[in-house]
Amino acid sequence: MIASARLVQQACSQCALAHLCLPYGLDSDEIARLESQIIPDISIKAGHDLFVQGDPLAAFYAITEGGFKTAVFDTDGLEQIMGFYFAGDLLGLDALGDETHRCTATAIENGTVCRLPFDQIDNLLTQLPSLRRRLMRLMSRALTDEEHQLLTLGRKSSEGRVATVLLDFSQRLAMRNLDSSIVPLNMKRTDLANYLGMRVETISRVLGRFQSKGILNSTRKEVEIHDWLALRAYAGSGAWVADQ
Amino acid sequence: MIASARLVQQACSQCALAHLCLPYGLDSDEIARLESQIIPDISIKAGHDLFVQGDPLAAFYAITEGGFKTAVFDTDGLEQIMGFYFAGDLLGLDALGDETHRCTATAIENGTVCRLPFDQIDNLLTQLPSLRRRLMRLMSRALTDEEHQLLTLGRKSSEGRVATVLLDFSQRLAMRNLDSSIVPLNMKRTDLANYLGMRVETISRVLGRFQSKGILNSTRKEVEIHDWLALRAYAGSGAWVADQ
DNA sequence: CGATTGTTTGAGGAATATCAATATGTGTGG
DNA sequence: CCACACATATTGATATTCCTCAAACAATCG
Known part of the structure; x- marks a missing residue:
């Protein structure tokens, strides 16, 4: 199962999922600066939220184990699940625009994540253009995914x-x-x-x-x-x- | 009608739609640098494409008159219309990630646009953090809009x-x-x-x-x-x- | 003005939701 | 570790929504 696979080492440089995650495309020096900022191995229980719609952006999370769902809630409380995320996926990019989370991320099973505090990443962003590009790329991918989903739901x-x-x-x-x-x-x-x-x-x-x-x-x-x-x-x- | 409203002056600084468009949040000096780069008043006939899915990103377009639709095409040729855009809206942000358009933008009626060549904007981006933030914000808004649409189609x-x-x-x-x-x-x-x-x-x-x-x-x-x-x-x- | 394209209206049918019942799994306390 | 309670998943019967096909109607363009 994706869920139970433990493919991750402590640090990005040794992580089997790095090619899916934020470090991809960075050189080893840049990765070193990135991984010095992350807090690895935080365990999350099924049903708990990583962040809630409306929360200010505090951190990104890289999933190292387990699965998550993201959902948006209407003013009427109508829920729409936007996506499912597994080990190697990055959560929280939705808040990049106005630094407020536009969706809620909930664990669908027990798992672990790396926490990437936003302040630190934001600092790094001004210094590392490659990281900025990477983040932009990931955000763009999120848009593409949603478009595919629109096609699925619409047609x-x-x-x-x-x-x-x-x-x-x-x-x-x-x-x-x-x-x-x-x-x-x-x-x-x-x-x-x-x-x-x-x-x-x-x-x-x-x-x-x-x-x-x-x-x-x-x-x-x-x-x-x-x-x-x-x-x-x-x-x-x-x-x-x-x-x- | 949105379509026939002619609310736009030549330059951003005098444009009635500036508050919806890229210049919003920039100071007058920054706006001056931005508007020196744009090519205003390009007319587009109904049915014509501003850009096509797969095109490399050459320019953004600010609609000054008329309406557009954006659509993605499946490998099977299945079409899904992603959104409708009117005077004051900015088109082309979809290509920010990998500098390739992920959708096709087609005029649904005769109209005019301002062309913002990407090279020039890209240069400005390195110099104007406020423009970078603005662009990020607009991209984020696009994500939010698609999420609303997902909720509409799904629920x-x-x-x-x-x-x-x-x-x-x-x-x-x-x-x-x-x-x-x-x-x-x-x-x-x-x-x-x-x-x-x-x-x-x-x-x-x-x-x-x-x-x-x-x-x-x-x-x-x-x-x-x-x-x-x-x-x-x-x-x-x-x-x-x-x-x- | 005719041809073409786009829109509305009607009758029937297919896909999928709803309601109800059953079956299977999951967790908890004894 | 078992048994019970509860949550989740499947299966069946029925109802409803929405699509399909067909035709009439209206607008647009040469």
Whole structure:
């Protein structure tokens, strides 16, 4: 599982996830200056928040173990889950604009994080253009991810949505050199349903249909992908809208 | 109409839309340096692209007249419209991360733009921290907007979606000191439908229903809002999901 | 003015939500 | 370590929303 993989050393320079994280693209000297500022190995229990929507930006967090969800809450209390994040992902970039968090980040299982105090990072930013570029790049990636999600919610059927999220998780496993054919679903079904704009029962049924077609094998905690082509077909055009 | 309003002078320092645009928050000296770099008053015809997904970032564009849509295209050619933009809005920020446009910007009607060549802006960025902050802020706002849209697509019924987009457009009129109760719908219904993840027929029916309830008056080109409370109620919880 | 494009309206059907019941898992205290 | 209570997941039956297809209507452009 992504969750239980312990791929991380104390310091960035020895961290197996550095290529996904903030240090990527920095030289060893710059990494040294960065890692002197971070507080590694903070453990977070399932259900606890790293930060809450509206909080002033105090720190970024690099996930070293476990999984998190981010969500925004409407004025009416309507919740929309924006994304799921796993070891190697960086949380808190959402607050870069006005130094206030625009979403809430909650652990979906026990895990550990590195804390990167914002003051210190901000200082480093003025000194290290490469770090500034890296941060910009990560922020830009966040925008791209949200756009993909908009496309998923706007244009795809329930089968297309489920196929898409499975392939997305799978690809993120591959980026971590983990088995991409076994996709853990550590979040609750309600969270997944909320993220995909559908209901838990529908998720259940779609997974059931995929399983009976031999596309995958589904249990409560994970999905094993068998027929990649079929799944990609569902994710691609598995929609009521090939036209318009 | 937003579209036909000609609120703009040649230069930023005299531009009625400066408070929405890049110059906001800069002092007069900084604005002078910025406006010396821009090419104002470029006219764009309906249907033409300012930039295309995949293009290297050459310039930002400030809309001075008219309206634009941005869209991303899937590998399968699936199109999702990401947003609509009007006079005072800045286009091209999507490319800040890797200096490549992630979406296509198309004029939905004839209009004019100011061109801000990226090289020049990039130079200014190293010299003007306030401009850097401003750009960051605008990028962050783009993220927030997309998150709202995710909530709309993920959680709201068709009536909720239509109500939401009308109130959004209305609010943007208010920010420009225009009559916020008369919302022009200059884009085609298909574009609006695509943006909202629904079909043109459904848009039509929802507007019809709203009209017959006295909430608004709808013509092909614009909507006049009468009952704000009702519309807000639809936009807020006008959804199949108050729970979960 | 005709051709084309865009919008509205109607009837029917498919996808997915809702409600209800069952089954499976998970944690806690004895 | 077991048993019970509670949370979560699946399955089934029904209802509703929204899409699909078809046609009429209105606007726009040459």
